[in-house]
Amino acid sequence: MPRPRLELDEVPHGTLAGYDWHKRWGVQEVCEACAKAKRDYSRNYARDKRKRERAEALRKAAWQRACSRLAERHPVEFREILMEEMRGVELNLPPEHEGDEG
Numbered sequence: 028m029p030r031p032r033l034e035l036d037e038v039p040h041g042t043l044a045g046y047d048w049h050k051r052w053g054v055q056e057v058c059e060a061c062a063k064a065k066r067d068y069s070r071n072y073a074r075d076k077r078k079r080e081r082a083e084a085l086r087k088a089a090w091q092r093a094c095s096r097l098a099e100r101h102p103v104e105f106r107e108i109l110m111e112e113m114r115g116v117e118l119n120l121p122p123e124h125e126g127d128e129g
């Protein structure tokens with residue numbers, strides 16, 4: 028359901044909603060307060076994204092170190108599990124190459 032259009036003096040300037048209002052209705056250039064809110068939001072979003080990516084990379088590295096240590100402690104079981112998982116990967120590969128033996 029479309030929301031009724033707010034009048035200029037009803038708009039929450041200095042917020043992302045205010046910025047969207049300017050962009051949506053385009054009746055007036057984005058005011059400085061709303062432009063600043065948008066810049067702040069974009070900057071924070073980019074910073075949070077970098078933070079999330081760094082955290083994810085650290086988690087992945089920890090996971091890989093753990094796998095390596097587990098493989099050293101239990102090489103036979105690890106290899107069995109790896110082979111099982113690799114079979115699953117090969118079954119899900121798109122049909123690309125032909126003429127495999129077997």
Ligand SMILES: [Zn+2]
Nearest residue numbers: 040045058061
């Ligand atoms: Zn504004």
